[in-house]
Ligand SMILES: Nc1ncnc2c1ncn2[C@@H]1O[C@H](COP(=O)(O)OP(=O)(O)OP(=O)(O)O)[C@@H](O)[C@H]1O
């Protein structure tokens with residue numbers, strides 16, 4: 014917007030602040046709850062200012078060193094989630110960027126058929142094919158392994174499709190110039206296509222990392238061993254403790270900890286793709 | 296070192312043939328310009344020389360060696376594209392060095408060659424910039440630099456100046472010409488701009504619909520166009536064509552007029568033939584004192600260009616339209632009848648059917 018009317022500015026700021034409040038308030042309350050003892054959280058009115066149990070609660074949660082805690086240490090679950098989310102993000106990007114490259118730059122028999130085959134899998138997310146996928150994973154002895162957590166979620170049409178659309182916008186002359194310069198297909202891919210896709214890769218990485226981080230159903234099925242549990246599954250386990258009140262401060266502390274890696278990824282990658290956008294050619 | 300031989304080269308895309316047998320011999324160091332209307336196959340011909348397009352039939356040789364089966368990088372060519380095709384994520388230096396880097400040249404040699412090319416093109420100050428931070432003219436230079444550092448035996452240009460504004464185009468045209476003289480590299484240059492074609496070429500190839508209609512020096516193409524197409528394509532404003540008939544003794548007659556329009560000595564042994572009579576606007580002139588006018592031009596429209604005045608009109612109120620280019624000092628008004636004449640030596644005769652040159 015180029016318009017600079019004062020009323021408009023005030024109004025849009027007001028809207029932004031309201032939106033921010035709606036999003037931030039629950040996170041803030043979770044944080045507050047994570048710094049109080051259990052009985053303070055359970056008695057009305059609920060506290061609105063941070064308490065003094067920050068260190069105690071967070072250390073307890075991180076080390077899993079609490080009686081009746083009933084779960085693996087959060088550090089371990091965070092690590093599991095990190096491995097899974099990174100594996101999914103990196104794996105998906107690697108596979109889709111390569112297959113999109115093949116589909117756009119190489120002529121091979123049934124090329125369009127392959128593209129549509131990949132495209133059709135868009136309609137089959139994990140939830141739809143979960144039983145056969147589970148059976149395959151079980152037969153391949155992938156239960157309770159990182160491979161089991163990651164591989165079934167990697168095959169992805171969305172990213173392939175996005176990269177294909179992007180490659181189609183790279184002018185043909187770029188390829189021709191590279192051929193005259195003597196670059197073969199692999200050099201062209203590494204020296205030209207990948208750097209040009211940097212912005213897309215950064216954006217996709219953020220999206221896919223969060224997608225992987227937030228997976229619930231599949232990790233729940235494929236891991237039975239507590240040491241392989243992921244953080245999202247872990248949080249829900251914390252709530253569903255048998256015959257006792259959930260220990261809310263611990264639950265909230267875990268939740269806050271689970272928020273940190275995705276936020277870090279967004280902040281780091283944001284710088285990447287903003288730089289990409291700024292340097293983009295006209 | 297860089298002679299090119301193109302022998303009966305044909306090209307089909309699927310079932311449509313777009314190049315119908317082109318023969319061309321380019322001497323080492325020669326500057327050849329391929330010119331023609333849009334879609335005539337200029338780029339396709341160039342791209343076959345570059346190796347970016349397969350040759351359907353015929354043979355292309357560079358430096359005496361058939362290159363039909365060779366990859367672009369093995370042909371000893373460098374190409375400058377219309378949209379420059381610079382790598383946007385690399386610095387100017389890296390853009391120019393890329394080919395040499397792939398060829399595994401030693402670092403110091405790469406550096407020497409890139410800096411030398413940058414010096415020649417006066418782009419030393421931009422070596423660290425990205426293409427996106429350069430103006431159109433500067434990008435154009437970088438594209439040329441990338442071609443020069445490869446030290447090729449042939450330069451290929453595909454409309455390299457058409458994205459520049461008019462003034463810059465004139466300047467870059469001169470620079471390309473000087474550069475080519477200085478390096479002495481055989482060049483094949485595609486354009487549809489006839490001023491570029493005339494000024495740059497040692498020899499012109501005028502293409503039409505996949506056929507090379509004439510291959511000759513610019514002056515020869517202008518003075519003795521081989522076909523009606525070439526005559527109409529080269530020259531601005533375009534040559535006038537009149538449907539005429541050759542009468543006894545080489546008189547050229549328009550059917551509507553009693554008096555012959557002119558007499559052409561070379562036409563006398565083609566009496567009775569229907570021809571297309573070509574006259575360039577700049578060869579029409581007011582008769583000198585005492586000279587009988589050839590005809591009267593009923594002027595419909597006048598365009599004043601300053602140095603020249605273009606008078607569009609019809610001959611003696613017939614349907615035959617004609618454009619004359621008169622000196623700017625010559626006052627002409629619309630609706631006026633202007634006496635004009637033309638020297639027989641400036642007439643071109645083309646067969647009415649085939650369009651081939653007959654005489655003159
Ligand atoms: N890859 C292709 N597939 C099918 N037809 C093509 C292809 N490339 C070019 N053609 C056709 O070949 C003909 C010649 O094209 P070319 O690009 O050589 O023309 P040109 O003389 O360079 O025209 P312009 O001045 O517009 O660049 C055109 O009719 C075009 O439609």
Ligand SMILES: [Mg+2]
Nearest residue numbers: 337338339453
């Ligand atoms: Mg072209």
